[in-house]
Amino acid sequence: MNIVAVTACPTGIAHTYMAAERLEKAARRLGHTIKVETQGAMGIENELSADDIARADVVILAAGIAVRNRDRFEGMRIVEVPVQDAIKDPERIVAGLGT
């Protein structure tokens, strides 16, 4: 499965990056490809391109706040989770996406 994800949190200092790290590792362990965009204190990094999004089967939004440029994902399957869940148990989130 092709996954794209966006992580963000209230201060954009720590959780954004911890969640990104956890999601990337869990997805790979479960045999998926994933690209995670972080929206943190340094702005948007590892930005998802139109191509990335077009190829993706599903979008994970792990954010405690509103995600920027959300309209990019219109018409796609979106799974929204609290950012702390993405840190706590990313594998459950990825497994829950189905196959």
Place this chain on the structure above:
Amino acid sequence: MAKELSFRFPLPHGLHARPASLLRDAAGSFQSAITLINRRNDLKANAKSALALVATLTRQGDECTLLIAGGDEPAAMEGLRRFISVELPLCDEAPPAVPAAQGSSPLPRALRGEGVRVHRGRSASGGIGRAPALLAARWNGGPDLANREKGSPEAESAKLERAFVEVGAALRARRAATANITERAVLNAHLAILEDVELKAKIADQIHGDRAGAGQAVAAVVEHFAAVLRDSGSAVLAERVLDLRDVEELLIRALDPGTARDDRIVLERDAIVVAQTLSPAHFLALDKVRLKGLVLARGGATSHTVILARALGVPCVTGVAEAVRTLRDGQEIVVDGERGLVVADPSGAVSEFYDAENAALRTIRERVERTAARDAATSDGRRIEVAANVSSLAEVQEALVAGAEGVGLFRTELLFMDRAEAPSEDEQAEVFAAAARLAGARSVIIRTLDVGGDKPIPYLHLPEERNPFLGFRAIRTYAANPGIVAVQIRACLRASACGNVKIMFPMVSSLDDVRMLRGLVAAEMERLAAAGVPFDRDIGVGVMVEVPSLAFVMDQVAREVDFCSIGSNDLLQYLLAVDRDNQLVAHLYTPFEPAFLRALAAVCDGAHTCGRWVGLCGELGGDPLAIPLLVGLGLDEISVGCARVSAVKSAIAGCAMPECRQLLESAMRQETAADVEALLRAFAAKRADRSLLAEDLVRLQSRSRTKDEAIRELVGLLRTAGRVGDPDRVEDAIWQREETYSTAVGFGVAIPHCTSEGVLATSIAVASYPAGVEWQSLDGSPVTMAILIAVNANDPGETHLKTIAALSRKLMDDEFRASLLAAASAAEVVALLRSAVEVS
């Protein structure tokens, strides 16, 4: 025939104490009677009395006339015209900064509990004191004077004259006995009041005209002036009333030693004095060992009592009328001069909080003192003196306290400004000798007078010029004013008997100049030697390198001087031909121009080849970006403003010679100033990463039992390291973040964090808890390690944020966490965190 001089009063803050005393000095140098008439309110004053001048309530824009009558009318007219047009407009000072009301900043968490009685005021002097309150009665004019037996007017006058002499002598004796410069300044202010001609004249009028007794006359005249100051509408003037009252009290005690009611405050045990107001003399009389703090209903930032409290380190809170009304004598209180709070009956959590605060303040003070006491050196052990640029004796003291390793530049212009004639040899020698004594073995470099047509010093008769910076200034004027430079050289030589004094000449542009100046010094040495006056024959004589020509002949110049100091501001403006005050070209004024760096290198190399030491005393020395370059140049000394001393010392400590030399080499090879600046920024960024973490920010085996204690401890680590300025605000920001959802991310790790203006430098602090701390973690497990990330809201630093992001990712790695939790020392924790960031 009397002369009149009309003018419009120019100063925004009106005719307050400082311009009044300068006008008095200007008027006082002539025999003629001089009267100021304010045409707006028709008030008149003897211009030789500062008190009377202030009492004319002259405001900006008032039409004023000076009436001059007497033997030296033409000279007085000319002198005062010059004073009014040239000096007066420059002699205002910015009104002192009044600390903002602190009602808006939140109370520390520990003081928010039920039943904690907190009075909010203004912090007037820092520190925290705890002791029983001592409610002070107020000086109320002393004994009943009206019904006192009195003698003839002549007898009363004679009595008064004796009292004036006695009080004057007592004030002078106390001034001589104190080493504290603030205390001296206050005593000088009191002497100025005592010696005011109008005060004395009005008192005499009362005695002869109104048949008043001496004491009664003093009280009536002081009340007259006090009423004028109080009603002036100026807070700064109103605060001078207390000084008047002090002089009144001294005079009345001297007149009637037996009968004056003694209401001085005597401290029999530790106490915090609580009063409506407290006069400076009463404050000075308090036993400073027992005095733990001061709580005043009134008293602004400019009152002498508050200024003294700051100088003597007594915690003080003002503007707490309610506390002064409701506190009881003997009631235990805390005066929190850090936050502007008075807390009554501290107990339990409040007590614990202030114990911890006191411990933290002590640690901070010790750290500051340690840093200040340490001589500056690079990490690989090369000594570089960090000295201070000063303009007055008071600044010398301030600089030494701040850790300056001497005075790199004593500007003498201030001694010559705002007065009718040049300071005498004795006066200058006294100032320089006092500076030398304060500095002990450290050197004090005195720069001779550096003025030109741009600085108005009327008695030097310097012509106005089209281009004063390329004209008749500094040493070029010495031939025209030979007396002035001779006096200054003799004053320096005399001071050299008291310490390590050096003479430095400004605006030297050739070897001819050097030889001429050395000749002047030699001549004055002979004169002093002939008179049997002691001085140091080996006194260092140096030049300021600010005219670019010197850079090309350093090999010749350095042979004939003992040292040189680069005046980087002028050297840069002359080298690039840029007036930085001219907005059209100011952008060209950049010290990172490769040509300028090469000029600096030429000066340093030239001086070192002859074995002479070379310093730098311009603004460049305080620029953190430039410090590695200056270290690379091999400078022996960097002299900066007092406020920059400790920052420059720690910047030097973070440098190693080889990398700085390499940086300089590479900077000199760049093609543009922008390239140099980019190079320096990259260098600084690389070092900033290292400074995000430090061993003193790690506490293993912490005893914190609760999340509350743990957060306070982590913030405390940053605070004592000087990385957090406002711990209350930082704690609040962390708790605000915790309230969204706990930062305990599981695996026994919590990552509390915040972005706050209370953070001075973005930092990471770490603590481990063998017993575990409940942190409402996501997986329910207690926290065994907390990593606090504190980001500076104003200047987070992009490199720092990148590092923190990388670190956050790394913390998700099981192996990394395990090794972090197993680390046995702070050094190991720091090394692990650093390696994590570098690998990723």
